[in-house]
Amino acid sequence: MDETVSPGIRPEIATYGVKNMEITMHKYKELDLKGATVINGFPSSGLVNTIVASYLVSALNLDQICGLDSEEFPPVSMIYASKPKFPARIYACAETKVVVFVSEFTPHPKFARAIARTMLSFAEEAGCTRIISPETLIVEEAGFELFCIGSTDAAREEIKRLGIKPLLHSIISGISGVLLNEGRIRNYNVIVPLSVRGAEISDARAAAQVIDAIDKLIPTIEIDLKPLYMEAERVEKHIKALRKQIKPEEPHEMYG
Numbered sequence: 001m002d003e004t005v006s007p008g009i010r011p012e013i014a015t016y017g018v019k020n021m022e023i024t025m026h027k028y029k030e031l032d033l034k035g036a037t038v039i040n041g042f043p044s045s046g047l048v049n050t051i052v053a054s055y056l057v058s059a060l061n062l063d064q065i066c067g068l069d070s071e072e073f074p075p076v077s078m079i080y081a082s083k084p085k086f087p088a089r090i091y092a093c094a095e096t097k098v099v100v101f102v103s104e105f106t107p108h109p110k111f112a113r114a115i116a117r118t119m120l121s122f123a124e125e126a127g128c129t130r131i132i133s134p135e136t137l138i139v140e141e142a143g144f145e146l147f148c149i150g151s152t153d154a155a156r157e158e159i160k161r162l163g164i165k166p167l168l169h170s171i172i173s174g175i176s177g178v179l180l181n182e183g184r185i186r187n188y189n190v191i192v193p194l195s196v197r198g199a200e201i202s203d204a205r206a207a208a209q210v211i212d213a214i215d216k217l218i219p220t221i222e223i224d225l226k227p228l229y230m231e232a233e234r235v236e237k238h239i240k241a242l243r244k245q246i247k248p249e250e251p252h253e254m255y256g
Contacts, residue, residue, distance in 0.1 A: 021114040025122070026067040026086070034127035036097035037218050040134070042088070042115060043106045044174045048136045048195060050239050051207035052214070053102045059223055060098055062091035068118075074105050078242070090122070096220045099128060104242045109174060116178035120188065130155065130189035132217060133176040134210040136203070137196045144197045146209050151183030151190035159191065162216050167194055191217065 041053025056062070067086035077084040088103040107115055123131055147167040150156040159166055172180055176192045183190035193213045195206040208225070215223045 021070060021072050021111050023068055023070045023114060023118045025090075025118075026069065027065065028067070029063060029065040031063075031065060031092050031094040033092060033094065033097065033099055036092070036099050036126065036128040038099040038119065038123045038128050038131040039101065039214070040119060040131060040175060040179065041100055041102040042175055043103065044135060044176065045138075046136050046206070047203040047239055048207045048210060049134050050102070050104060051204060052134050052210050053100045054239065055207065055211060056098065056100050056214070056223075057091045057102060060093060060096060060221060062093050062098065062100060064089055065092050066090035068101075068103075070111075072108070072111055076105075076245075078104060096218075098218065098221060099123070099126070104239060107175075112173075112175045113178050116175045116182060119175075120179065120182055120186070124186075124188065130191060131179055131183070132191050132193065132214060133179050134207075134214075135172060135176050135192055135194045136206050137170070137194055138199050139196060141198065144195075144201050144205070144209070146213055147194045147196060148213070149180065149192045149194065151180045152187055155183075155189040155191050158189075158217070162213075164193075164213060164216075167192075170194070 039053055039056060041049050043050045064085070066089065068088035068090065069086050073087050076087050078087055079085070087105055088101065090099060090101055092099040101119060119131060122128075146164065148159040148164045149167040149170075149172065150159050156166065171177075172192055172194070179190045180192060182188070193210050195209050197206050211223060212225055215221060215225065
C-alpha cells in the first residue's frame with residue numbers, strides 16, 4: 001500500500017472542480033480499473049464511510065494510486081508508516097476491481113457537489129461501472145437494519161437480486177445525495193447502503209453491516225466477516241483520535 005513514484009518522475013496532476021472549489025489529483029500509479037466499483041469514504045453525519053473505507057483498504061491490501069488536495073481541505077499531512085499522505089486519497093486494486101476514496105475529515109456541506117462530481121469524473125474516465133456510497137441514519141426507536149437506494153434501474157435490480165430492502169421514502173443529503181442525482185442524470189450506477197440504527201449502535205457496528213453488504217455487491221472480493229466487528233471498533237477509535245488532531249487546524253471545515 002505504497003504511493004512510491006519512480007525517481008525523477010513527477011506524479012500526474014489533474015484538476016477537477018465546480019464554482020468556489022477545485023480538487024487536484026496527484027496520480028501516483030496507473031491501473032486498469034475498467035469495470036471496477038468505487039467506494040465513497042468521505043464521512044458525512046458519522047464515521048461509517050471512513051471506517052468502511054479504511055477497513056477495505058487494509059483487508060483487501062489496496063495500493064494508494066492518488067492523493068487529493070484542495071485549498072478547502074484541512075492543511076494537514078496524514079502520517080502512516082512514517083510517510084506523509086494527503087488528507088484525502090484513492091486506493092485501488094486492478095485484480096479485484098475495487099477503488100476506495102478515503103478521508104479522515106468531514107468536508108463542509110457546501111463542497112459536496114465538487115467532491116461528488118470529482119468522484120464521478122474519476123470513475124467515468126477510469127471505466128468504473130458504479131459507485132457505492134454508504135450512509136447512516138440514527139432513529140429514536142431502537143433498531144438496526146440496512147436499506148439500499150439505486151440511481152438507475154440496473155442498480156435497483158441488483159439491490160433486489162441480493163435481497164436487500166429498498167429504501168422507499170427518505171432524504172439522502174451530502175455527497176451521497178449528489179451522487180444519486182448525478183447518477184440518475186448520467187445513467188450511471190450509484191448504490192447507497194443506508195444503515196438505520198438506534199443511538200446505542202456504534203458507527204463501527206454500522207460500518208460492519210455496510211461492509212457485509214459491499215461483500216455481497218462485489219463478487220470479486222471475499223471478506224472474512226468474523227473478526228470484522230472487533231476490528232471495526234479498533235478502526236473507529238483510531239479515526240476519532242486522528243480527527244481530534246485535525247480539528248484544531250481547520251475547525252470551520254470539520255463536522256460530525
